[in-house]
Amino acid sequence: MKFVDEFRDAELGRVVAGEIVAAVEPGRHYKVMEVCGGHTHSIYKYGVDDLLPSNVELVHGPGCPVCVIPMGRVDDGIALAHEPGVIFTCFGDMLRVPGSSQTLLDAKADGADVRIVYSPLDALRIAKQNPEREVVFFAIGFETTAPSTALTLRRARAESVGNFSVMCSHVTIVPPLRALLESPDLRLDGFIGPGHVATVVGARPFQFLPDQYGKPVVISGFEPLDILQSVLMVLRQLGAGRATVENQYARVVPWEGNLRALEIMAEVFALRPHFEWRGLGFISQSALRISDAYAEWDAEERFSVPGVRVADPKACQCGEVLKGVIKPWECKVFGTACTPERPIGTCMVSPEGACAAYYNYGRFAREREVA
Amino acid sequence: MRVLEVDAERGLALCCAQAGERASVEIGLVEPVTAGELLLVHAGTALGRAGGEPGP
Amino acid sequence: MTPETVSSRESRILEIIETARAKRAKFRDSHITMSHGAGGKATTSLIEGLFAPAFESAALDQLADAGAVSVDGLDLALTTDSFVVKPLHFPGGSIGELAVNGTVNDLAMAGARPLALTLSLVLEEGLAAQTLQEEVQAIARAARDAGVQIVAGDTKVVERGHADGIYICTSGLGLRDPRASLAPDRLRPGDRILVSGSIGEHGTAIMLARGELGLDADIESDTRSLWPLVDSLLAHAGPALSCLRDATRGGVASVLNELARASGVAMVVREADVPVAPAVAGAAEILGIDPMYVANEGKLVAFVAPDHAEQALAALRAMPGCEAAAEIGEVKSDPPGMVLVETGFGGRRVMDQLVGDPLPRIC
Incomplete structure (x- = not known):
């Protein structure tokens, strides 16, 4: 694509890749987790891992907000979408995520009015255009999308839009990281920190990674060169025996984050005592609900949401894949019962989920290792 | 995305990306902004500035 | 597990995947969803799993346009x-x-x-x-x-x-030109892959024209008749032209995947050589969509033997509106049925067929 700026320059990429080769100790295997789904997407899109030496492995983390929504929650959303008179709005990514028996795309085929929006504000606009209908927005995402939802709810209140409500499934990034680090079988050397989340929450919340667990973390931008540079910075910390929070994405991420966004989020949201993550189980204080002040716009208050709980499929080992304990192909159902056409677990849902990526790319990754 | 016009009353800015694609962006989290500034936009909301100049 | 058993298990799993990929798609869905009309894997399952077996027609089995x-x-x-x-x-x-x-x-x-x-x-x-x-x-x-x-x-x-x-x-109804001998099984490793202009314009124009995404750009549909291009290609490359496809629903990526599967060859696309108008690239980036999967209504993909690739490309570029025509890659033998992309950043990845429509994404 004739769309290349300095952060997509292949020449510069090769230079940094060379520095990475120089920074690794031969014989040592490195596992670095990129936390954010956006990074996973860039790595996949640009073939970034193709430029890394074979002993530097990128492990795809839990930061794909679509993939971590548990089945029961999807079922709840589908139930809402089927309520008479409801226009159910969500991001395009959610449409194909499997619930226990349907996806939202199937619900649409069954007659539910499901619409894709690019921003929660678009959902609010649909509500204003259809005053006789109830418009529900299925809010998902980490601290990157939560401010959008918060601003939209403030607007809904300011403009007294009575037929709009939000089914809030926003999650926070730090608790699942902590849960990962607490697990005894974890094998990760360092982290690539989520640049967009950090734009909102700042770099400080990631301080616990080096302080309490001795793991280096580098907050990274999303262009391929950003990611390569961040990998290099993690490797250099490891080489020097250091562990700190470094900010590779300083051109965007201020150390303290966006204070106004945090204030508004504190006003509109409250912490849930616990929330279920697909593949990771219940994690306490890891998700947001709508605060009492905004209860009027809370879809879970307005409708009777079934509150479905569906256990993750037994055979699915997404949790272990996410922790880097097993490789996708070591999962019992990988490639047989669980495929990109009929995914069972979260890692197979989006094309750059760890399992879907391996399903498509595995053979080449392996050839590269052998070569 | 680059800011083209600011509608401070509604808290919105008309922004454009590299090749002239235009979108209306919520700027409640980064106000005040002025035309010409670069914003980091996610889901229709500006989360921060993407200038490269270190903040104050 | 010893290293040997680890790698043999991995090989076995990879084999299972490859066999599954090469198999005729089955149609097993309980309802028709929008995906079945999107030209991706769900559409393939309808054609290969329902229509072709029911009608038992040799012409239909060719799955040509x-x-x-x-x-x-x-x-x-x-x-x-x-x-x-x-x-x-x-x-x-x-x-x-x-x-x-x-x-x-x-x-x-x-x-x-x-x-x-x-x-x-x-x-x-x-x-x-x-x-x-x-x-x-x-x-x-x-x-x-x-x-x-x-x-x-x-x-x-x-x-x-x-x-x-x-x-x-x-x-x-059309009259088949005697200069043409076009079929997926004529694809040979070494054939060059050409596109007749910049891609993704029709689908992007439609997406923006619906006005649901709150995004606006100057992008027009590329709808046009492609016969003059084909006529000129046949005149300049004749039998060296092995196959043609118009990259409608599912875009260039779906066309390449369909043909790679149908003829058991691999394809390698050099992403940096794929012509995409800056406005399309920008809108696609904002929406999280890859222009390779976006529909065209006036762009063809041509496969030409290497010794005629240059003439064919020149013939395309000489046509009005096709100045951006480009050679974007090459047919290879291995791995059969797969399309690979060499990214502009120097990495490689698989460009698989989508299940349904490309959906705007947020994460």
Whole structure:
């Protein structure tokens, strides 16, 4: 694509890749987790891992907000979408995520009015255009999308839009990281920190990674060169025996984050005592609900949401894949019962989920290792 | 995305990306902004500035 | 596990995947969803799993854009296509032009000179007469430009709410050009892959014209007749031209995947060489969509033997509106059935077929 700026320059990429080769100790295997789904997407899109030496492995983390929504929650959303008179709005990514028996795309085929929006504000606009209908927005995402939802709810209140409500499934990034680090079988050397989340929450919340667990973390931008540079910075910390929070994405991420966004989020949201993550189980204080002040716009208050709980499929080992304990192909159902056409677990849902990526790319990754 | 016009009353800015694609962006989290500034936009909301100049 | 058993287990799993990929797709869904019309894997499952086995036709089994029929030594091509689009008018065209060009292009991809079309209209009760008049004019204009005659037609009206304005079905008859011998099984490793211009314009224009995404850019649909391009390619590359496809639903990526699977070859695309207009690239980036999967209505993908690739490309570039035509990659032998991309950043990845439509994404 004739769309290349300095952060997509292949020449510069090769230079940094060379520095990475120089920074690794031969014989040592490195596992670095990129936390954010956006990074996973860039790595996949640009073939970034193709430029890394074979002993530097990128492990795809839990930061794909679509993939971590548990089945029961999807079922709840589908139930809402089927309520008479409801226009159910969500991001395009959610449409194909499997619930226990349907996806939202199937619900649409069954007659539910499901619409894709690019921003929660678009959902609010649909509500204003259809005053006789109830418009529900299925809010998902980490601290990157939560401010959008918060601003939209403030607007809904300011403009007294009575037929709009939000089914809030926003999650926070730090608790699942902590849960990962607490697990005894974890094998990760360092982290690539989520640049967009950090734009909102700042770099400080990631301080616990080096302080309490001795793991280096580098907050990274999303262009391929950003990611390569961040990998290099993690490797250099490891080489020097250091562990700190470094900010590779300083051109965007201020150390303290966006204070106004945090204030508004504190006003509109409250912490849930616990929330279920697909593949990771219940994690306490890891998700947001709508605060009492905004209860009027809370879809879970307005409708009777079934509150479905569906256990993750037994055979699915997404949790272990996410922790880097097993490789996708070591999962019992990988490639047989669980495929990109009929995914069972979260890692197979989006094309750059760890399992879907391996399903498509595995053979080449392996050839590269052998070569 | 680059800011083209600011509608401070509604808290919105008309922004454009590299090749002239235009979108209306919520700027409640980064106000005040002025035309010409670069914003980091996610889901229709500006989360921060993407200038490269270190903040104050 | 010892290293040997680890790697043998991995190999076995990879083999399972490859066998599954090469198999004829099965149709196992309980309902039709929008994915079945998107030209990706779900569509393939319908065609390979339901239609082809039911109709047992050798011409249909070729899964080409148009079927080959021979009558008394006359080599004809026959095709049909339905058109549903929202909105009916969009920057760069309307449903009437699509209905002519889409069918004309299906004929052209079979190496057939378009001769005649039939036209069926399904109209919704309450449709403004002016809208119909405009579309009829658009159809007449496009047919004139493409050099085909409308020779038969039909009109049905359904109750309000049972259709969306206008649906159009056109069937086309063409005369297969003796210079053409085009088929997926003629693809050979070494063949060069050409596209006739910058990609992703039609699908992006439609997505933005629906106005649901709050995004706006100057992008027009590329709808046009491709026969003049094919005519010129046949004149300059003749039998060196092994296969042609118009990259409609599912975009260039789906066309390449279909052909790689059908003929058991691999394809490697150099992403940096794929022409994409900056406005399309920008809109696609904002929406999280890859232009390779976005529909075109006036772009063809041509496979040419290496010794004629340069002439073919020059012939394309000489056509008005095709200045951006480019060689974007090459047919390889291994791994069979797969399409690989060399990214502009120097990495490699697989470009698989999508299950359904590309959906705007947020994460």
